[in-house]
Each structure stands twice: as structure tokens, then as C-alpha cells.
Amino acid sequence: MRRYGSALLLVLVGAAVLRISLLSDLYLRYVQAGLRPYLVVSGVVLVGLGVLAAVVRRDRESYDDEHAEGHEHAHPHHGPRVAWLLALPALALLLFPPPALGSYSAGREAAEVAAQGVGSFPALPAGDPVELTLAQFSSRAMYDSGRSLKGRTVRMTGFVTHGDDGTWYLTRLLVSCCAADATTSKVEIRGAESRDAPPVDTWVTVTGTWHPKGKLGTDAAWPPVLDAATVRTVRQPADPYEQR
Incomplete structure (x- = not known):
């Protein structure tokens, strides 16, 4: 799972943006109505980039495995686990959108x-x-x-x-x-x-x-x-x- 961490984060953020802008009117709690098309496009682009990143990562690993015979296998470098904290805001927006400003x-x-x-x-x-x-x-x-x-x-x-x-x-x-x-x-x-x-x-x-x-x-x-x-x-x- 950690290998696809960056791709998953992109998909989560994109899905959260689409959740509030394309699938509901929740975006009106945060921005004006005229910005909806930009949010939808941004969400689609982020999800697309996440999927593309995952595909590229998979193909690269397949290529490395095919050419690893007879060579010392290098362990891939993973980013720090704390980076997964970036997923929390996206999950919060996806599952529990904050309310509109009030009193x-x-x-x-x-x-x-x-x-x-x-x-x-x-x-x-x-x-x-x-x-x-x-x-x-x-x-x-x-x-x-x-x-x-x-x-x-x-x-x-x-x-x-x-x-x-x-x-x-x-x-x-x-x-x-x-x-x-x-x-x-x-x-x-x-x-x-x-x-x-x-x-x-x-x-x-x-x-x-x-x-x-x-x-x-x-x-x-x-x-x-x-x-x-x-x-x-x-x-x-x-x-x-x-x-x-």
C-alpha cells in the first residue's frame, strides 16, 4: 500500500472535491456558486493523476522485476509514514464535510x-x-x-x-x-x-x-x-x- 501512497492521496483529495462540488451543493459552504466548474475540473484532474501515477508505478515495478535477475535487488525507498497524515483532511472532507460558518x-x-x-x-x-x-x-x-x-x-x-x-x-x-x-x-x-x-x-x-x-x-x-x-x-x- 505504501508504494501507491502518493497516488492514493491524489485520488482521495480529488474524490473529496468531487463529493462536495459534483455530487452535492456542499461546496457552497466554502466558495461562491460560480466556482463550481473549476472545482469539478480540479477533482477530475486529481483523480486522473492519481490513477495515472498508480499505473506508472505498477508498470515501472514490473519492468524492474524483469531486469532484476542476476543483479542485487535494490529495496525501494518509501517516504516517511507521517506523510499519511495528509490523507486525514481529504478523508474528513470526503466523509464529514465541515459545516458552514455560523455564529x-x-x-x-x-x-x-x-x-x-x-x-x-x-x-x-x-x-x-x-x-x-x-x-x-x-x-x-x-x-x-x-x-x-x-x-x-x-x-x-x-x-x-x-x-x-x-x-x-x-x-x-x-x-x-x-x-x-x-x-x-x-x-x-x-x-x-x-x-x-x-x-x-x-x-x-x-x-x-x-x-x-x-x-x-x-x-x-x-x-x-x-x-x-x-x-x-x-x-x-x-x-x-x-x-x-
């Missing part, structure tokens, strides 16, 4: 106000409730001089994080490329329907109205506030991240 990652990021000036935003679509991402709601709540959220009912989906004194937030992580560059967008939830905070990391859809807070474009306006009319538990979406 722990969101809690590590301090409040940050985007370098964005106050100005007007395009009108919201007609009809209530209007579906918004947390990033869209936050931008309008903090920077929209036209107050386009005023009097409108909005609906957003995210996971629950807890603050101090019973405060809880609807939270979502935003990514540009992959989970490694994730930043946090969150909205404080108030109102009669928010008194009993759901457990941390529970996914919920909240419907409600904007609660103005602080001066636009200042730290006092962050995080924005929503007065909840309904809070409904939902399943985690296939793509748990919002895109920038």
Missing part, C-alpha cells in the same frame, strides 16, 4: 461601518412584504437619505446570534470569493415576536418593519433594527452566504 465566525468581527456615503437609493419593488438580503436592508437603513424603507414591510432570512441583555440578531455572512473572506451583516430584531430569542445558529425568516436608529452614516446607526411581526424557523439554505 462563532460572526461574533469574531467587530462592528464596522462601510466606507460609504449617505445618498439616495433606487425605489423598492412594489408590494409588501419585499424580499431583501441583510446587506440590502442594512445599506438602506444606514445610508439612504430617501428613507425608502419607511412604511414598508420587509422579509429577510438568516441565522440567529445573541447579544447582551437578551438582544438577538438576524445574521448573515457575506463573501466575495470564498468563506475565508467572509464578513458579517446583522440586524437587531425587536418587537413582540422577538421576546423569546431562538437558539443560536437557528435559521429563521423574519418579517417586519424598519425601526429608525441613529444618524445616517454613523456608528450609531449600526446595527440597523427591525420590528418583527413574524419569526418563522426555516431550514438552512443550500447557499448559506450572501454575495457582495
